Amino acid sequence: MKNSSLYLLFFFAIVLMVFNGCKKDDDLVIQLDTSDYSSEVVLSWIELTLKLTKETPGYSPPVAARVYGYSGLALYESVRHGMPGYKSLEGQLNDFSIGTIPAIDQNVEYHWGAVANSTLALFLKNCFQTTSTANLALIDDLEEQYIQQFKTEASDEVIDRSIAYGELVGNAVLTFANSDGQAECYNSNFPSSYTVPVGDGLWEPTSAANPIPLQPYWGDVRPFMEINVDDLLPVPPPAYSTDVNSDFYLEAMEVYEAVNNLTTEQVVIAEFWSDDPGNTATPPGHSYSIMMQILSDEGADLALAAEVYAKLGMGVHDAFVSCWNAKYHYNLVRPITFIHDNIDNTWSIPLATPPFPEYTSGHSVQSGATAQILTDLFGENYAFVDRTHINRTDIDGSPRAFTSFYDFADEAAISRLYGGIHYRAAIDIGVEQGIAIGENIATLQFQ
Structure with missing residues (x-):
């Protein structure tokens, strides 16, 4: 009996020590x-x-x-x-x-x-x-x-x-x-200090409202990973030519004929992915909308959300720096300018051409990066429905279903052909450029 009492006292002493050791405030x-x-x-x-x-x-x-x-x-x-x-x-x-x-x-x-x-x-x-x-x-x-x-x-x-x-x-x-010098970059989209290069095949303003192209120095902005810019300048586009048998002319003809023969579905696709600034949260915002929907559908916890947010954010930022580096390196003329000058001066397109050089396609690069990053996180055959524009009334914003993240990237990229915005090379090589960026993001050591 005496030993039992001692054991009991010893037990409560241990419990009290553990309790007091865990107490804070x-x-x-x-x-x-x-x-x-x-x-x-x-x-x-x-x-x-x-x-x-x-x-x-x-x-x-x-x-x-x-x-x-x-x-x-x-x-x-x-x-x-x-x-x-x-x-x-x-x-x-x-x-x-x-x-x-x-x-x-x-x-x-x-x-x-x-x-x-x-x-x-x-x-x-x-x-x-x-x-x-x-x-x-x-x-x-x-x-x-x-x-x-x-x-x-x-x-x-x-x-x-x-x-x-x-x-x-x-x-x-x-x-x-x-410390990247871009704290007020929203005030410098069209810097007057920039001199627009002039020459055959080079970008020309497509609107009197924007004689200076958008963010011409953005390719020099600090990326999160240098490799995403230094090692990812894409191969040159087809050489500029007005020869009707040249690769460049044939790519322009593809854009011309695609726009002239658009199906109703292709118009819907072009408008769904246009994501114009002022009307939407822009193309990277569309990628973030998709991310938000996936996290919600998955019932993601805060840790997963933080990891996904960081990876996608860095990937999309680097996608635009890398893409803009290519755009102002090649400074390629837009389809609407070339077609008006060499094929049909009455040609019109369903979307407004963005005010900056053509190659590579920003939509394609950032969508490729997004697709690769989300694939690494959620799997290759992750089917989802994009409800980004469900509340819009100015376009058909009906939800669109995709069988994988690469599937969405391919549609976002080809939408620029349907819109008369980009040649084929800017689209296909742009997606490849973006996928490479996503693969580089995957090498970061989060764990």
Whole structure:
């Protein structure tokens, strides 16, 4: 009996020691992993980001892709400490040095949903400073909505600490982002300092409204991975020629005949993938809409959402830098200019030709990169339905079904032929260029 009492006292002493050892701030700490949280907060911020991209002046496709890239990196780095086995991307990305991201206090609790909310709120407030007052209020409202929600899940002390850490990471990545010299790139889409080259086969303005092409220096913007630009200048397009038997002339004739014989379905495809700035969140925004739909359909947790967001954001950003490097290297004339000058001066097309050189196709490069990245994450035969334009009334925005991510990339790319925007080489080689970018993103060591 005496021994039993001693054993019982010893047992309670051990329990008390363990309990007291786990107590922090007068509460029992149960540190959850990032994967224990829902991706709802991220999906809400993506949805708002797409709205802001559409409604904020100056957010051309390259500018939008830059925001997606750096905000995705910030999100990942802010919640990575709650992802056992995952590594920082410090030292792996161009100029992203080790020690950039603030450390966490390993001895206290964080709410990773609140961290993510704080980071993305800070990023959007800084990146969309020139948006409307109403939109700025939406950023504040969304941030506060999740703060209040998360305060029902953890103590005020934990939430305040998490908010502070999210802001620290957000500011660190924002400083890194702005070291590329593009903090106000939305103001420099058509720089007057650029002199348009003149010569046979070179780009000419296709609209009096844009005598200067869009972002002519974007090919020099810092990519996340140098290899995506330095090693991925595509092979030259067919040599410019007005000879009716030349490869170049035949490619122009293909565009001419395709537009002249469009089916109803091809018109729908051309309009579905046009994604014009001001009317939509631009082509990279379309890729982000697809990502958002996949994460929602999968019921993804916060950890998966952060990884996908980071990979796709960096891939799409690098896709536009790599593509723009090619565009201004080759500076190729657009189909509508060549066809008007050499085939039919009355020819019209269903879409407006974008104000920049032709080769390679931006839609094709960024769609190829998106397809490769999402395939690596979700599989080669991942069937999905794209509902991006379901609420539009100016076009047929009916959802479109795809058997794989490559299937969507091929349709997005060929849509530019149907729209009279690109020659075949820019489309096919552009997809290959994008896939190579996606493959390079896959070499980053997240784990």
